[in-house]
Amino acid sequence: MKFGWLEGRFTFLLLAVAAFGLPLLDDSYAGVIATRACIYWILISGLNLVVGYAGQIAIGWVALLTLGAYTTAVLTAGTVTPEVQPYIALVASAAMGAVFGMVVGLPALRLRTFYFAMTTLGFATIVTQIALAWKEVTGGGIGTPGPVFPFPFAPGWGFYYFCLILAALCTWMTANIAASRFGRALIAIRDAEVAAEASGVSKPALLMTVFVLSGALAGVAGGLFSSLQSYITPDAFNFDLSILFFIAILIGGRGSILGPLLGTILLTVLPEIAAPLVAWSTFLYAALLLLIVLLIPGGIADLLDYRNRRPLQQHRAIVPRPELLPALLDRPTGGALELADIALAFGGVHAIDGLSLDFHSGEVHGLIGPNGSGKTTTLNVISGYYHPQSGTARLNGAALPFGAPHKRASFRIARTFQTPRLVGGASVIENVMLGGTIDGQGSFAESLLTLPRHRRDERMLRQRALQALTIVGLETLAGVRADRLQHSELRFMEIARALTLRPAFLMLDEPAAGLSAEEIRRLGELIKAISRTGTGVLLVEHHADLIFDICDRVTVLNLGKILAAGTPAEIRSHREVVSAYLGA
């Protein structure tokens, strides 16, 4: 089974051969267009991580191209500084792009999607305005000449090879990121932010890193652009260019490297072939974008994804293998998670009202109660989504701070969700590997360059995820895109994701909902086996049979308060509970 790094290697190889052989055609015009495609790709490859992977709608990325272009051009022209070597100026452009990538990206942490899109548009306007106004440096409306790179990358084919090598490097680096735990976390932020947080992904830190990388690449692209254009004026950096970058990614398909690369080539070359249509080019881009969004939201990448169009076997049965659990959950555990006097109100409504609850390693603790009794709210308090007004939480005796859901994974607290939070565009195994994110040792930079620690992380995560998938019985579906799974399979996939964290405490929110009787029985065995490895399980469920079959202790909630607590046998005979819920 092959998945992960750089899907469609054959196509890449073909493109690389064609690109390196292009000068044989002896057509300098083709060379200019190909150089342009390479430069755009250097920018788009970085933007792809922002738009295609992290799902941030950054429309005005031309602002960073402008910045990079002016930085290189101004430094090499020597208008404000001593004349700088073009290659060094290019590095300065990268640094400038990195800084402003962070500035442009910053609002993404606080603002909603559409708001963020607007701010990027605003940045694009502002940068152009400043380029116009700051005459002493940028030359204002007259502009400034771009640099000529000296040998060996002099204008013509030399410069083309320079851009091509950089473009190839960008492809390699962004593909490395895409196939790393960082890439999986980015897609998770896009498709299932809550699941990403629960797996320990810190959205601000990761997004900022990606914005910095993407800004740096845009800066480099800008420097090269200024040389290709030979002369830059603020008018050259128009909105159409921004739209081109953005649409190339969406036409290519989100969460893919090959797709946006093909999109970039398509959008750079198409207007040259269809010269009579030049007036309609933006119109056609817009039409293309609309069609893609409505008909094939997955873009070119989706069309090329043959593997996921192969029909899956019908009537699949999930057969967990709890006996393999000890191999995965082999860490010594012990201890308890205790809540004391938790109170949480939304507006005037008391969702939880003085709740005290504890669950211990090695046992299954059931939490039942009618809708609105505070079961899921309790889970959300433990996993940090809600900050109660009063009460304390302790983990193995030490205080567990409220809030900060992305820090829960480091306490080895894992959970599943009432509605499965799947990363639909990623494969099942990638979804599951997400669960182990915090155990990766390598840094972002190490992943960028596939250094040994990154490779070790990947091997470890993949092996652990495969173990978890085998345990829940989904290993045959590892390479399948998660959104093709049946509902019951998603429930087991979420458990596998939680297991990949090797949790000390596992919280399951209605894992049996929507499962068949046979599946519920197997699920029960699995949950019980998990607890017997020493993991504490908190199980929120409506299926009374399951609760009474596998729980060691049961707590019954009503209106945010505990109605009863005890062994299943005690609860089963508790008069109020019986009359209210068990209908017996």
Add this chain to the structure above:
Amino acid sequence: MLASIVSYGLAVGAVYALIGITYNVMFAASRAFSFTAGMLGMLGGVLGALFIDRLGMPVIVGLFLVLACGAVLGVITEIVAVRPVLKSIEQHLYVLSTLAFALLIAQFTAIQWGTDASPFPRLIPIGEGLLDQKFWIPMLSCAVTVLGLEFLYRRTLIGRAFLAIAEDSYAARALGLPEVRLRLASFALAGVIGSLAGFAGGEMLLAFFGNQSILNFYGFVPVALGGMGNNRGALVAGLLLGLFQQAANFLVGGIFASVAVFVVFIVVLLLRPEGFAGASGARRV
């Protein structure tokens, strides 16, 4: 001079507020922001000039046709660019589909109508000066729209149905409200308001395809600052924006005026992501 800044500021601000309300009406019905708001405003101006100036129709007929076109475009927006992507609203595909649709219409206008500003007809053949019609027509349109919406939402059954959809579309559907038809009606209403904005501001902003991007951005500022879905907030924020922008134009000059508006926009949003009047905190889990 002050009088000039104030009268223009309020008039332009009224246009921005109307575009902001256009965003809001569409948002309330679908939970989706649509890039088509600025496009509607631009078309209000262009179609007004087309019907009245080029085709020689009477002002009233022209106005009616412009608003009708706006309504039709609103409905098309809903069918083409919003409804198909509502199922997966958390993926924000609506940002892309409405952007694409707005670009499509704007580019078509650019090619068919031209990219230079064209004159917009004088609507009423009377007076000029600081109380010129180009100032009070946008302000009046804005006032009528806001009052009309208040009346619609608070006093009529269909308006309450709109509110119910905006509040909780699942519950509204459970109550048997025809959600799809109400959403269509909302988009038609947004189309009318958006094109009215462009029509009323036409004498100031001219029939110019470039108004689309200007109105898209400056029309969104009142939404962001006034709190989304809050029409009164949009009205106040829109008028303030107009005044601020004209004052900045005058005090710091054209190039830095747009920088100033943008900086204020960013800073306010970063400090108060829900705007001045918005409620915070949506349930995530």
Add this chain to the structure above:
Amino acid sequence: MSVTRRQVLAGSAAGAASLASGLASPAIAANEPLRIGFLPALTGPSSSTGVGMNRGTELAVKEINDAGGINGRKIELIVRDTQSDATKAVNAIAELTHRQKVHVVWGPLNSGETLAATPLCARDGIPMIHPCWVDTLIDVKKYPMSFRNAPTNMQIGHAANHYVLDVLKAKKVAVIGDNQGYATATVAAYVPLLKEKGATIAYQGNVDSANPDLKPELLRMREAGAEAIMPWSVNAGFLARICNARGQMKWDVPIVGQTTLGSGQTQALLEKPEYWEKVYSNNFKKVCYAGDGKLPAAAADFRARLAKEKIDMGDTLLWWIACGYDAPKLIAQTIKDAGDSPAAITGYWNKLKGWPGIYATMNFTPEQHNGVPDDEVVMCQSNSLKDGAFNLAPGYGA
């Protein structure tokens, strides 16, 4: 002689270029067409100049080909619409010089594109001629094969400043532009010129072109005692707003500035026709109505031909069409007299003296590639627009 040296230099540059692209110098077929690469902006923003010039260029090429071409060779005009986008212009230049192998490049027609195109043509050793105003575009050392068949920004500035200071006798001047590239650069360049000539700058500013209200700016100018307003912008809406604001204020200060002040688009945006009074835009002596209300003979004859060919003049300016017409005519004459190699064309142009264009008399020397003589750059009376041409402004010896 410097001419010969330059020819040699140019020739070797061309040789190097063809070597670089791996091309053996082709033997010129006797009836191979002469290819002129033309780069107007025909669609998109600021395309009105391109549309106007394109009419002239097409007419000239048609006339030449109908008359049998040049020494039996037809002219092939290869047009690429750049949409005023420098990126498209760069791609188009590469296509024209490398793939189409044109003999001469005519255009681009907007400065932003030409700034990018000029070094590329220089690198490839293709002669180019363009009508863009930015001064730095012509540099005989850096770009020995680049020529301009239009005035420079400085020439236009001098003509306008001369008119304001010497003819209208204004002492305090307000200079205003929008916030686009051309306008910011021009305002910055003209203010020192005015000061040099002894004028007082009452106001200097660049205003957002989308700003619907320019009245505060004009009030400021009036308070500062401005005796003339000099607007520099290619945006008809912006220019019309200045005229309208002046009219509403009932301020009869003269407006002297960019050629677009006299365009039909500006006219259409005026609130009242009388707001166009005392508005003077730059133009060219050979295509303006003289004191007797008549065009100079060549221009009158040209306009008759345009009318016969049913070429529309109502929505454009005569000087645009004439300038577009002159360029291929000059190229044809050059190739006919000197041959089609880059060195021959450049050499011929370097010695061009008194070539009688319809739009302007062209003169080049090896040191001076700006073709239009100072005295042919004039101001005209905007509200006299008739069939694309204007009356000379009062004071030009009319």
